[in-house]
Amino acid sequence: xxxxxxxxxxxxxxxxxxxxxxxxxxxxxxxxxxxxxxxxxxxxxxxxxxxxxxxxxxxxxxxxxxxxxxxxxxxxxxxxxxxxxxxxxxxxxxxxxxxxxxxxxxxxxxxxxxxxxxxxxxxxxxxxxxxxxxxx
Amino acid sequence: xxxxxxxxxxxxxxxxxxxxxxxxxxxxxxxxxxxxxxxxxxxxxxxxxxxxxxxxxxxxxxxxxxxxxxxxxxxxxxxxxxxxxxxxxxxxxxxxxxxxxxxxxxxxxxxxxxxxxxxxxxxxxxxxxxxxxxxxxxxxxxxxxxxxxxxxxxxxxxxxxxxxxxxxxxxxxxxxxxxxxxxxxxxxxxxxxxxxxxxxxxxxxxxxxxxxxxxxxxxxxxxxxxxxxxxxxxxxxxxx
Amino acid sequence: xxxxxxxxxxxxxxxxxxxxxxxxxxxxxxxxxxxxxxxxxxxxxxxxxxxxxxxxxxxxxxxxxxxxxxxxxxxxxxxxxxxxxxxxxxxxxxxxxxxxxxxxxxxxxxxxxxxxxxxxxxxxxxxxxxxx
Numbered sequence: 001x002x003x004x005x006x007x008x009x010x011x012x013x014x015x016x017x018x019x020x021x022x023x024x025x026x027x028x029x030x031x032x033x034x035x036x037x038x039x040x041x042x043x044x045x046x047x048x049x050x051x052x053x054x055x056x057x058x059x060x061x062x063x064x065x066x067x068x069x070x071x072x073x074x075x076x077x078x079x080x081x082x083x084x085x086x087x088x089x090x091x092x093x094x095x096x097x098x099x100x101x102x103x104x105x106x107x108x109x110x111x112x113x114x115x116x117x118x119x120x121x122x123x124x125x126x127x128x129x130x131x132x133x134x135x136x
Numbered sequence: 137x138x139x140x141x142x143x144x145x146x147x148x149x150x151x152x153x154x155x156x157x158x159x160x161x162x163x164x165x166x167x168x169x170x171x172x173x174x175x176x177x178x179x180x181x182x183x184x185x186x187x188x189x190x191x192x193x194x195x196x197x198x199x200x201x202x203x204x205x206x207x208x209x210x211x212x213x214x215x216x217x218x219x220x221x222x223x224x225x226x227x228x229x230x231x232x233x234x235x236x237x238x239x240x241x242x243x244x245x246x247x248x249x250x251x252x253x254x255x256x257x258x259x260x261x262x263x264x265x266x267x268x269x270x271x272x273x274x275x276x277x278x279x280x281x282x283x284x285x286x287x288x289x290x291x292x293x294x295x296x297x298x299x300x301x302x303x304x305x306x307x308x309x310x311x312x313x314x315x316x317x318x319x320x321x322x323x324x325x326x327x328x329x330x331x332x333x334x335x336x337x338x339x340x341x342x343x344x345x346x347x348x349x350x351x352x353x354x355x356x357x358x359x360x361x362x363x364x365x366x367x368x369x370x371x372x373x374x375x376x
Numbered sequence: 377x378x379x380x381x382x383x384x385x386x387x388x389x390x391x392x393x394x395x396x397x398x399x400x401x402x403x404x405x406x407x408x409x410x411x412x413x414x415x416x417x418x419x420x421x422x423x424x425x426x427x428x429x430x431x432x433x434x435x436x437x438x439x440x441x442x443x444x445x446x447x448x449x450x451x452x453x454x455x456x457x458x459x460x461x462x463x464x465x466x467x468x469x470x471x472x473x474x475x476x477x478x479x480x481x482x483x484x485x486x487x488x489x490x491x492x493x494x495x496x497x498x499x500x501x502x503x504x505x506x507x508x
Binding site: 201204226229294295298342343345347348361364 | 391392399400402473479
Binding site for chain 3: 028031032034035038042050053055056057059060062082085086089090092093096121124125127128129131132135
């Protein structure tokens with residue numbers, strides 16, 4: 001049993017199921033993680049010193065960040081945050097590209113470019129985090 | 137009631153582009169939008185083209201965009217939609233215009249056919265003597281999805297269908313759930329496979345326009361979400 | 377058969393974004409996308425600024441002080457509103473996927489927006505306090 005088709009009618013174009021299923025699932029999972037991780041990140045990194053800050057420059061101190069990143073937990077939080085945020089953001093851009101009418105080869109090119117951009121961004125982010133550990 | 141109909145006219149043999157034309161009318165206060173169209177066709181321009189048939193919201197022929205919202209013109213009173221004495225009538229969006237207010241529904245039907253819009257009973261079991269029975273609760277759950285009259289209002293309202301001709305669209309997906317959710321159907325897994333695609337359920341961004349405009353109270357968004365849930369269960373090896 | 381239709385969707389593509397065609401769900405969709413794109417752009421800026429750590433503490437502090445000027449701090453208040461909206465509306469979407477609140481979609485959207493606006497307002501007060 002299959003779709004009813006008229007003589008000479010082309011079948012509906014479909015992609016491999018995993019190509020559409022996993023990005024959708026990962027977008028949700030990364031989104032959920034982001035809500036939690038972003039809450040921690042903003043709360044600690046950006047507002048952690050709010051109570052004793054008299055100037056905006058007191059909010060983020062290099063050594064505080066560096067000290068936190070020595071600890072496995074905070075390292076894991078920041079690496080996870082970086083990974084999820086880059087995936088979530090760039091997959092979101094891919095979704096928008098599809099809805100703007102990117103098709104076929106264009107989809108593959110878009111996906112490929114976004115992966116490159118994502119890996120580069122992730123690599124740079126990790127390098128930045130490592131730098132904190134090194135200079136501390 | 138005095139009301140001006142602004143109608144998007146398009147004759148492929150004469151016009152390069154669609155254009156609006158205005159028709160001032162005098163209609164009964166209780167008149168529906170379709171009454172106005174019929175009056176124009178009878179007295180102003182017999183070339184005006186539109187579909188209509190039953191005039192009682194069951195044939196699904198006369199869905200159009202009235203003041204930027206999809207309506208069955210036969211069951212939409214002018215008083216509901218008229219603004220500043222004007223009613224703007226356009227053909228359904230997301231479908232090619234054949235002439236004036238009549239659109240080519242072929243892609244709509246093609247997607248409808250793609251989701252196997254018929255019950256597939258389990259052939260291995262003996263057919264019941266009288267009928268395939270289902271529980272009252274299950275029947276009521278599915279009832280609204282069986283109430284679709286295939287007018288295309290939801291399809292026209294969907295911003296995803298607007299940019300992807302291959303997107304299955306709310307009507308076909310709601311119908312897919314009408315059968316995939318039916319306990320008497322034996323092809324649930326196959327149905328879920330058909331809709332589990334970038335051009336199927338995963339493309340729905342829950343904009344809810346379809347649910348908003350459906351003249352028969354069908355909630356395609358709700359159906360699509362159920363299909364997503366079932367598909368997730370299937371993909372993760374849970375019973376569906 | 378009738379003549380092959382010559383006008384496809386050219387005349388109708390914009391119809392979904394006319395003011396009268398934007399319902400609550402459409403608005404949620406549009407805002408989620410706009411805030412999403414904004415946040416991606418912000419993300420890159422953020423990573424570039426924080427990434428100055430690769431050039432040492434001094435470079436990091438210089439970059440940081442640049443984005444801690446009053447203009448940026450006030451923009452940050454807007455940012456927290458945007459983040460809040462995107463997060464809450466994202467939870468709204470995930471709730472639909474689990475099967476919760478599909479029929480409460482409008483209320484859930486307005487609640488998300490309301491909280492986001494409140495967060496924006498509070499952030500603005502805090503930012504002004506910090507700036508003196």
